[in-house]
Amino acid sequence: MNKNQFELLAPGGDIESIKAAIVAGADAIYCGLDNFNARNRATNLTFEKLNGIIKLAHQYDCKIFLTLNIIILESEVPALIRLLNKLVNTKVDGVIVQDLGLFYILKKHFPTLDVHASTQTNTHNEGQIQFLKQLTASRVNLSRELNIHEIKHLAQFGHQHDVLMEVFVHGSYCIGFSGLCYISSVHNGNSGNRGRCSQPCRDQYHTTDAGKDYPLNMKDNSAYSDMAALADAGVYSLKVEGRIKKAHYVHTVVDSWRKQIDSFCDSGQVLTDTTGLYTVFNRDFSNAYLQGDINKGMFIDNPRDYSATHFSKIYSCTTPEQYKQVKKKLYDDKTVIIQDVEAKTKDLDTDIHAVSVSVRGTEGEPLVVDLALPHRTVSFSSQQVLVKHHKLQLEKATLEKWALGLGNADHKIVNVDLNGLTDGLYIPYKEQTALKDQIAFVLNGSKPLVEPIELPKLQASMGALEKAPSLNVLIANETDLSLAQSAGTNLYFQLPEAMKANLAKMISLFEANDTLIPWFPAILISDNYQAAIEFLQTVQPACIVTNNSGIGFAANELGIRWIAGPQMNVTNSYSLQCLKEEFNCIGAFVSNEINKKQMKRLGKPEGFELFYSIYHPIMLLTSRQCLFHQTIGCKKKRFDDKCLRKCDKSASILSMKASSFVVDKQRGDHNALYSQENFLNTDVVRDLPALFDGMFIDLRDIKTETKVSVSKADLVEAFKLAITEPQANTEQLSTVLSPTTKAQYRKGL
Structure with missing residues (x-):
């Protein structure tokens, strides 16, 4: 082979x-x-x-x-x-x-x-x-x-x-899917998406029911x-x-x-x-x-x-x-x-090529620059000859600085010899520039240098929106479909990661509820991805939200309007430009990992909508492994397709630093780990009134330590008030939702 x-x-x-x-x-x-x-x-x-x-x-x-x-x-x-x-x-x-x-x-x-x-x-x-x-x-x-x-x-x-x-x-x-792991970010402010993962999955935890001290390792x-x-x-x-x-x-x-x-x-x-x-x-x-x-x-x-x-x-x-x-x-x-x-590597040299430069010339002759390269000497000559000038002349200090600047990424000028140059001579500056360009071409492997670019700065989104942000609600249970009756509310329904097994059911659900917006998960592997494509082709929804770029690509191919979900980790204006220009994306969620100051700089493309989640259970990671083997135990020795489709349970683990995490498995989804407290941040509505077209709340039934003391319908109305009247008192939300956190919004990346 x-x-x-x-x-x-x-x-x-x-x-x-x-x-x-x-x-x-x-x-x-x-x-x-x-x-x-x-x-x-x-x-x-x-x-x-x-x-x-x-x-x-x-x-x-x-x-x-x-x-x-x-x-x-x-x-x-x-x-x-x-x-x-x-x-x-x-x-x-x-x-x-x-x-x-x-x-x-x-x-x-x-x-x-x-x-x-x-x-x-x-x-x-x-x-x-x-x-x-x-x-x-x-x-x-x-x-x-x-x-x-x-x-x-x-x-x-x-x-x-x-x-x-x-x-x-x-x-x-890694215990979690890469790029979708936020445990280090939420746990201690060190985001894995920024190269700062502190590996809390390797930490010791209080001994679990299964007798394990390192349940995520x-x-x-x-x-x-x-x-x-x-x-x-x-x-x-x-x-x-x-x-x-x-x-x-x-x-x-x-x-x-x-x-x-x-x-x-x-x-x-x-x-x-x-x-x-x-x-x-x-x-x-x-x-x-x-x-x-x-x-x-x-x-x-x-x-x-x-x-x-x-x-x-x-x-x-x-x-x-x-x-x-x-x-x-x-x-x-x-x-x-x-x-x-050490013996094999001690003589390996990582220094770049050392080059000596000799500059020479006399009156009536061209200016010559000799470069002593590692295996050869190369000479360059000006087009015009050196002349005496009553006002202008080549100063050796200036020429030495010019010669030292001839180096590039691969070549370092280590010595400059000007002894061969007669004093008091002059040659136009454009000739020096032409010589420098010739030398740069040769030192760059006989190809021209790529000129530096200046990226046009995208303007931050300033000024008030014409209308208050919409309220967007995520559910995953058909019993919550009645929330769609709340005026001014967009209702999303999360599709399962086990799409193949649930395809017929999902098609039937969305055909019966044509205002329902499909919410695609980040993980769609193999047949489940193909089933998701079949869903798009059959239902032809007016709009979708997806956390999986593959679904975004397919939606664009099918002419379906699509919004990039929060797990696509959007943190800058050029990502927004990319989504719109390359894939006809109509909007995107801004990452919850960044703070007010970092969001404030964003410039959204014309006609593009931005969304932000103001309330949700904080997903720390999603895993293809079974997280119950090491926590409360599981009678099955391996995780298979039946587990993905059928298993529905939860547990918790407590770190030695007194941080509690929720292990959650929803039917049709992979195992996930959540923070013990839900995220709640209505400050962003007042802080950045001109930025977001839609605010988002996640009302899926994830069992965290956050307790909700009112019905989901009442909660929706309370959030509507919070975003339509941002100066109004929002203490009611803190009262009916407790405990919660907005630490990510405060610290950012």
Whole structure:
């Protein structure tokens, strides 16, 4: 088999781990700068160091992909543009992106940069691939929760649409779907969508009914034994997680996978020795998601290194002394690995090319600039000759500064020699500029530099709206359909994630209630996505709200008006522009992660509507796992389609920091984790009266600690009063809804 069928994509959190990945045989490395990337806890790189890394990697035929995979705030756009203006003239091989506004900016203004969709886009269906392809993504990282059959289907679909598939094959599992996890954000203000996840899923909790102290902690992912299946599926990039891991870890894992790929391609043999993988940090391994066997064995009640426990079992240790000997051997083995990696990488040079400049010339001759490059000397001459001038002349201090400015991302001017230039001569400034342009062209690989762009600032939405915001209400129970009778209220009905099993019922419901607005969930995998498309084609609703970009793409194709839901993580004006211009979206919810000041800067496109949720249970994460195995226990050993369709229960867990979380499973939906208190924020109605066209409340029956002392109909009327008369006393809501929180609105991102 051709080895070029696969790319081994390695993590690079710091320079030493990047070097380790290179010598271990990585085909590509993903790394981040000290801003705009989703691993703030990694050491990361400065822009200056990035260019040296690119130079080194390319010497080893290894690519460098830069992670710009966070959601972007409006205030950060100017700094982002400055970075992109520099980045576009480097030799970086691609950028990894989550934010819709950044996708849009790259497509419109930086088309030469290759764009990859981050795991944070949570791609798991065909429509999402088409959505991202329209934003010029050449590859997507698929959701870690998918099984090999789902991956194969999407990989084949991707090949048909010229989009490559990338799959995580080794490293940490997240308990929640990526990009849709807000537990760290709500819990302590560190948003995973901003690269600040504090990993509360690894925290200790009060011992649960199932006897677990770490009920959200999963084993690590390893598809090491699944090489043949990945090849058959048509996966291109095999991605290793671990940008906060050290160099010896990166080298060991990448080296193991390099040998696995080479063995399979050379002989069809799949290696089985996992000694190296177990020697470096791990929480034990599971490939259960890939196998489609979502079972309780995927959890481990210890977030720390499992290596010693693994080898103690291998060596059948029965005494503390034997266990101590295993730990000592592990320490010695790791020491050898560390020393070996240091020896292999110590001579790797990440400095950019050093260039010496010599400027020479005499009267009547052209001005000549000689560049001493690493392997050759290149000379450049002016068109006009040097002349004596009674007023103007070339000052050597100015020329030296000019020469030092000739460097670029790959070349640093280390020495300037002006001794060959006769004093008192002059040449027009335009000649100096022409020389500089010639030199820049050569130093840029004989291609012109991309000129910097200035992005036109989108105007913030100021001025009063012509009418008060509409009230939009979400329900999930047919008994609440009577709420539609409340004048001035738009009623949304949440469709289940198990759409295939509920398709006929949902079609019947919406055909009987033609004013009801479908609300599509964020997760629609495989047949459930296809059933959702069939729903759209059959019902042809006048308008929908969707948290899944694949449904947004399909709605646009079908000519159905659509609104982007809150889980599409919209935080800047360019995301709004992207949704409208690229996909004919008519409106969007603004993320509840941002605050008043961050919202105030938003500029919405003409004819585009903005929505904001002022009351809802706070969803912390959605998981394809069963969260009851580790909490109250479950008699079933694995989560299957029947669980998705039939299970309906709730539980709670309490952290050692006294934070309580609600584990909730609604019939037809995946497991979810909620904050103990619902979100309530009517301040936004007064704070930003000109921004939002619609306010939203979620009246689904999610059992949190927030108690409601009035009927839903009365609650709707109270909220209508709060948004139509924002200066009126809203204490009534705080009285009938308690306890609640608006901490996210206060702190923002």
